Amino acid sequence: MARNEEKAQSMLNRYITAKNEENKKPKERRPFLTSECRDLSDADKWRQQIMREIEEEDVVEEERKVKEEENQKEQEFVVHVPLPDEREIEKMVLARRRSRSC
Template sequence: MARNQEKSQSTLNRFLSENKPKGQTLRRPYLASECKDLTHADKWRHQILREIGRKVLEIQNEGLDEHRLRDLNDEINKLIREKRHWEKRIIELGGLNYTCNSAKMTDLEGNIVDVPNPGGRGPGYRYFGAAKKLPGVKELFDKPTESRKRRTRCEIYKRIDDSYYGYRDDDDGILEKLEEQCCERYWPKGHAWRYC
C-alpha cells in the first residue's frame, strides 16, 4: 500500500487542491444569514432537499424500531425548518420564491388533513412514513365521528327575524339614496317616480 505522503502527491489530489475555489467552504454554513451568494444558497437548499428525500425514504421502513423512527422524524422536521430558513435567505438575495407551493399533510389513506400542529410538538411538526403508525401518533390522525344533531323546524325559525325577509333594509337610509340616484338616470327631474 502507498503511504499517505505518496497518496497526497497523486495527480488527482494535486489537481483538486490546486483548483479548489478560494474562500468557499465545502460544508453548509450553520446559519443561512452567513451566505452572501445566491448560487451557494440555492446549492445548500438543494442539498437539504436531497437529505430530506433520503431520510423520508428511510423512514418508510416499518421494520425500524420506535426510537429510530422518532429520531428520523425529528431529523426530517429539523431539515424542513432549515430549508425554510434557506428559502427566506434566497428571497432576501433576490432569488426565486420557493415558499409558495408547500405540501399538505395527509393521513394514512392519503386524505389531506387540516392539522397545523398535531401533538403540540412545535409549529408545523409533521409525521412521515411509518412514524404515522407509532403509538400516540396514530390517534392524532383518527378523526372523531361527529354525530350532528338535526335541528328541528322550531329551532330554525327561532333564528329568523325581520332582517331575514329584508324589512329592515330601509332603516339606515342608504337604500333610499341609492334608489334616488338610480331613478334620476331613467326619469327626468321633477317626475314623481316614487308614485309610479
C-alpha cells in the first residue's frame, strides 16, 4: 500500500514540476512572425504571453492617465503666494529693530 502512495506522490511531484516549468519564462525567444510557430501549444503559450503584456501595458497607461488627471486637478486649486526677496526681508528686520528700540 505504501508503494502505491509513493508512486502517486511522485507522479504528483512530476506534474507540479512540469506545470511550474511551463509557467516559467520561456527559454527560447518568442517568434517575431506568427507563421514561424509550428506547434499549437507553443502558439497558444506565446499568444497568452502577448495578451498578458498587452493587459499590463493597458493597466500602466490607465494608471498614468489617472495620475495626470489628479495632478491637473490639484494644480487648479494651488494658491501661489509670492515670497519676499532678500531686500524686502532685510527691510522688515530693520523696521522691526527700529520699532523695538524706540
